[in-house]
Amino acid sequence: xxxxxxxxxxxxxxxxxxxxxxxxxxxxxxxxxxxxxxxxxxxxxxxxxxxxxxxxxxxxxxxxxxxxxxxxxxxxxxxxxxxxxxxxxxxxxxxxxxxxxxxxxxxxxxxxxxxxxxxxxxxxxxxxxxxxxxxxxxxxxxxxxxxxxxxxxxxxxxxxxxxxxxxxxxxxxxxxxxxxxxxxxxxxxxxxxxxxxxxxxxxxxxxxxxxxxxxxxxxxxxxxxxxxxxxxxxxxxxxxxxxxxxxxxxxxxxxxxxxxxxxxxxxxxxxxxxxxxxxxxxxxxxxxxxxxxxxxxxxxxxxxxxxxxxxxxxxxxxxxxxxxxxxxxxxxxxxxxxxxxxxxxxxxxxxxxx
Amino acid sequence: xxxxxxxxxxxxxxxxxxxxxxxxxxxxxxxxxxxxxxxxxxxxxxxxxxxxxxxxxxxxxxxxxxxxxxxxxxxxxxxxxxxxxxxxxxxxxxxxxxxxxxxxxxxxxxxxxxxxxxxxxxxxxxxxxxxxxxxxxxxxxxxxxxxxxxxxxxxxxxxxxxxxxxxxxxxxxxxxxxx
Numbered sequence: 001x002x003x004x005x006x007x008x009x010x011x012x013x014x015x016x017x018x019x020x021x022x023x024x025x026x027x028x029x030x031x032x033x034x035x036x037x038x039x040x041x042x043x044x045x046x047x048x049x050x051x052x053x054x055x056x057x058x059x060x061x062x063x064x065x066x067x068x069x070x071x072x073x074x075x076x077x078x079x080x081x082x083x084x085x086x087x088x089x090x091x092x093x094x095x096x097x098x099x100x101x102x103x104x105x106x107x108x109x110x111x112x113x114x115x116x117x118x119x120x121x122x123x124x125x126x127x128x129x130x131x132x133x134x135x136x137x138x139x140x141x142x143x144x145x146x147x148x149x150x151x152x153x154x155x156x157x158x159x160x161x162x163x164x165x166x167x168x169x170x171x172x173x174x175x176x177x178x179x180x181x182x183x184x185x186x187x188x189x190x191x192x193x194x195x196x197x198x199x200x201x202x203x204x205x206x207x208x209x210x211x212x213x214x215x216x217x218x219x220x221x222x223x224x225x226x227x228x229x230x231x232x233x234x235x236x237x238x239x240x241x242x243x244x245x246x247x248x249x250x251x252x253x254x255x256x257x258x259x260x261x262x263x264x265x266x267x268x269x270x271x272x273x274x275x276x277x278x279x280x281x282x283x284x285x286x287x288x289x290x291x292x293x294x295x296x297x298x299x300x301x302x303x304x305x306x307x308x309x310x311x312x313x314x315x316x317x318x319x320x321x322x323x324x325x326x327x328x329x330x331x332x333x334x335x336x337x338x339x340x341x342x343x344x345x346x347x348x349x350x351x352x353x354x
Numbered sequence: 355x356x357x358x359x360x361x362x363x364x365x366x367x368x369x370x371x372x373x374x375x376x377x378x379x380x381x382x383x384x385x386x387x388x389x390x391x392x393x394x395x396x397x398x399x400x401x402x403x404x405x406x407x408x409x410x411x412x413x414x415x416x417x418x419x420x421x422x423x424x425x426x427x428x429x430x431x432x433x434x435x436x437x438x439x440x441x442x443x444x445x446x447x448x449x450x451x452x453x454x455x456x457x458x459x460x461x462x463x464x465x466x467x468x469x470x471x472x473x474x475x476x477x478x479x480x481x482x483x484x485x486x487x488x489x490x491x492x493x494x495x496x497x498x499x500x501x502x503x504x505x506x507x508x509x510x511x512x513x514x515x516x517x518x519x520x521x522x523x524x525x526x527x528x529x530x531x532x533x
Contacts, residue, residue: 007491010469015382016389022403023377029407030373232400234440 025228028219196245198255199230203340205262209234212257217245237261262340267291269334272351275318284332284350285315290339298332298350306330318352327352358422365413373410380423381406384430390488391434393477398434405433431493435503438485467526475525483518490515 196216204210213230214220222231223242233241238260246252267288273281286296291312298307298316306320318325334346356364356375364372384405388398409426416425476484485504489495490511495503497511504511 007472008494010472011386011390011492013383014386014469014473016385016395016398017382018385018399018402022381022399022406023374025403026377026406026410027370027373029403030410228403
């Protein structure tokens with residue numbers, strides 16, 4: 001069989017100009033400068049490096065001053081460190097002997113024996129990779145000479161502790177690929193207003209799509225890995241999506257948008273019933289859960305309304321004005337409102353069999 | 355005028371200017387492809403965007419063999435199909451019905467009709483028909499290829515095409531009578 005080419009000919013040179021935002025989004029998707037920043041968060045080296053720094057900082061401070069405050073901060077799981085130090089010092093730390101880790105772990109264990117093992121927590125930090133939160137009191141651009149780094153780290157940690165418990169830690173579970181980010185914990189530079197907002201959490205029916213978006217900002221990283229200003233998702237179960245948005249000044253804000261999924265196909269209508277009094281399928285009725293409002297009419301082939309009901313529990317027994325109707329097909333129309341306040345109409349037919 | 359090979363090599367090196375030039379060269383044409391798969395221009399643009407990101411991220415896999423346009427067109431079509439599939443549940447679902455009978459190919463007559471009108475007619479086809487019609491009639495894939503791409507049987511692909519053509523024929527005849 002030969003292919004007909006004429007349609008192909010018509011559309012051969014067919015063009016449609018895309019809007020400007022398409023290229024803008026593509027650029028974001030392929031521009032390595034943009035990719036670099038967030039991907040740093042994903043690299044194992046970063047985590048190992050940051051874990052090490054926290055470890056060394058704690059080790060040094062414990063052995064130098066046995067500062068109780070630090071220990072308590074450690075126990076309360078508020079890990080405070082300065083972001084850019086972690087990044088800048090990353091390489092230096094990496095080159096140090098790995099045996100350092102062991103010594104530090106031992107050290108922590110000994111000094112903190114009484115409480116629930118802080119070593120376990122320490123391991124938690126190195127393994128589960130707790131992101132050090134940027135402390136507002138310290139600038140993003142502190143550069144510390146190598147020889148000063150330990151002393152400076154201690155200072156920063158102490159400063160952070162003095163600031164109180166206003167820092168939270170963020171745990172990323174990379175295995176499940178879910179970002180558990182705090183609900184509203186914007187990372188804001190001092191004196192800077194970040195003008196970024198996020199779309200509301202929404203309720204959808206199973207199988208439906210939801211559009212999640214960020215207002216403002218220039219770069220985005222969603223927990224799905226996408227980098228566009230908005231994403232379209234259709235989760236099969238309730239899911240929390242998070243996004244890190246960055247504005248033109250480099251300020252970041254994290255948003256969490258929940259998508260609650262419900263099963264909306266909640267109504268089952270049989271297509272035949274046998275009103276013969278044998279106790280089985282003697283009634284025609286719809287079966288559903290979470291139905292808020294219900295309306296059903298049944299019409300015979302001649303157009304006569306043989307049954308109507310506003311109550312889902314009330315079924316049709318196959319009679320009209322007290323007499324059993326003829327065998328055959330009847331048309332029903334059901335209107336109902338589901339648990340999400342979404343109206344539905346179902347039309348179909350049902351066979352009466354005796 | 356920069357040659358296509360230079361352009362491709364530029365893109366392989368991540369040269370932004372080359373990427374933009376390449377995009378400008380093909381974007382409109384490829385959106386012309388995408389748009390046949392969707393009813394909504396926004397969805398077509400989403401597919402275009404995703405397709406071009408794939409193209410730029412995988413351009414080093416293009417070995418300068420065969421037509422470059424054909425290569426990017428394949429990526430665009432596949433991306434459109436993927437987008438379509440992920441959007442699928444949003445619509446009322448496709449209706450790939452198996453029908454056993456297969457009727458002779460019918461010729462479509464559409465003289466004097468604008469491409470915009472034909473696009474509208476294609477977009478208005480039921481979802482399942484539209485995909486097969488696009489892939490077979492315009493992209494030129496075989497039923498076997500289409501069956502693999504969509505995960506349906508060859509017979510389904512054939513019958514969907516048949517139905518698509520009949521459906522189009524009806525619209526086109528109506529239009530003819532109307533004029």
